Amino acid sequence: MKILAVESSCDETSVAVVEDGRKVYSNVIASQIDTHKKFGGVVPEIASRQHVEAINTVLKEGLEEAGVKLSDIDIIAATKGPGLIGALLVGLSAGKALALSTGKPFVGVNHIVGHVCANYISFKELEPPFVGLIISGGHTYLIEVKDYVDFTLHGRTVDDAVGEAFDKVARSLGLAYPGGPVIDSLAKKGKETIEFPRVMIKEDNYNFSFSGLKTAVLNYLNSAKLRGEEIVVEDVCKSFQEAIVDVLIEKSFRLARETKRDKIVLCGGVSANSRIREAFEERGKSENIKIFYPDLKLCTDNAAMIASAAYYEYIAGKVDENNFANPNLGL
Ligand code: KG4
Numbered sequence: 001m002k003i004l005a006v007e008s009s010c011d012e013t014s015v016a017v018v019e020d021g022r023k024v025y026s027n028v029i030a031s032q033i034d035t036h037k038k039f040g041g042v043v044p045e046i047a048s049r050q051h052v053e054a055i056n057t058v059l060k061e062g063l064e065e066a067g068v069k070l071s072d073i074d075i076i077a078a079t080k081g082p083g084l085i086g087a088l089l090v091g092l093s094a095g096k097a098l099a100l101s102t103g104k105p106f107v108g109v110n111h112i113v114g115h116v117c118a119n120y121i122s123f124k125e126l127e128p129p130f131v132g133l134i135i136s137g138g139h140t141y142l143i144e145v146k147d148y149v150d151f152t153l154h155g156r157t158v159d160d161a162v163g164e165a166f167d168k169v170a171r172s173l174g175l176a177y178p179g180g181p182v183i184d185s186l187a188k189k190g191k192e193t194i195e196f197p198r199v200m201i202k203e204d205n206y207n208f209s210f211s212g213l214k215t216a217v218l219n220y221l222n223s224a225k226l227r228g229e230e231i232v233v234e235d236v237c238k239s240f241q242e243a244i245v246d247v248l249i250e251k252s253f254r255l256a257r258e259t260k261r262d263k264i265v266l267c268g269g270v271s272a273n274s275r276i277r278e279a280f281e282e283r284g285k286s287e288n289i290k291i292f293y294p295d296l297k298l299c300t301d302n303a304a305m306i307a308s309a310a311y312y313e314y315i316a317g318k319v320d321e322n323n324f325a326n327p328n329l330g331l
């Protein structure tokens with residue numbers, strides 16, 4: 001079953017053709033990062049306009065690269081939420097219009113579920129159940145994936161998402177947007193010289209909080225400036241990143257132990273982080289838990305993961321008829 005999917009929830013316009021949820025024929029991604037860099041973050045109105053400009057070309061490229069015609073496609077899918085409303089509407093309207101004009105079934109996909117499914121593309125043998133940690137610019141969820149379409153939410157951030165914390169800390173250090181990859185590479189040259197808080201690490205729940213950590217970094221920078229102390233950016237990056245890694249590891253492995261799951265699956269843009277990957281692998285070895293994370297291209301937003309999620313929803317007969325764009329769609 002070949003699915004053509006569209007993703008436009010934030011600042012990437014993407015179209016993919018994927019067969020049976022795992023075999024990628026094409027995954028074209030037009031990124032707007034260079035435009036938003038100037039503003040230090042995504043500007044929603046500009047994002048919507050750029051999606052409108054890009055969508056037809058990306059749709060054409062998605063089919064061409066796959067070497068298929070629209071008539072070869074069985075199902076059309078698009079992200080319906082969560083995300084920026086204006087951005088979502090562009091891809092969703094394009095997908096629905098294609099489905100309507102060709103008479104093919106349409107599946108509206110939850111972007112968060114899509115991130116999880118990116119792993120099915122990278123690991124052909126991966127199957128639920130497992131513990132899932134979704135860490136992106138907009139979301140931080142700790143879940144149990146009991147089956148392809150059966151999720152139990154155990155924890156989430158009570159304030160900033162992990163990626164948001166990376167981006168905001170990078171901004172306060174004067175680093176480029178998106179800050180995650182920049183912090184990741186600078187931290188490799190740094191030492192953990194500053195003790196930042198591991199917020200909520202001991203709390204008896206699976207929630208996270210990253211806004212206090214972000215403030216702690218800001219306070220450190222301000223007081224170091226006042227005292228005229230040298231700020232070693234690499235050390236700040238390393239110390240901040242280690243604080244993030246510790247809480248993510250502690251809560252994810254605790255959930256795996258308590259639910260007796262032997263796999264932890266990472267996904268979302270922040271799962272591209274080299275230190276997070278390494279630390280999960282190390283701990284996984286000592287606790288006999290297998291760690292999965294998608295190929296780098298599949299960590300950040302892309303339509304192949306949306307096609308994969310659409311496939312599993314469709315074959316489970318769980319297609320939701322309500323395909324309105326929903327910026328606040330939960331799990
Ligand atoms: O999943 P994604 O593309 O978009 C959302 O759905 O939010 O994630 C983007 C986020 C940004 O905050 C970016 O800074 C972060 O992923 N990111 C990283 C790395 N690469 C991307 N964070 C930490 N380390 C990285 N290597």
Ligand code: ZN
Nearest residue numbers: 115136300301
């Ligand atoms: Zn995303």
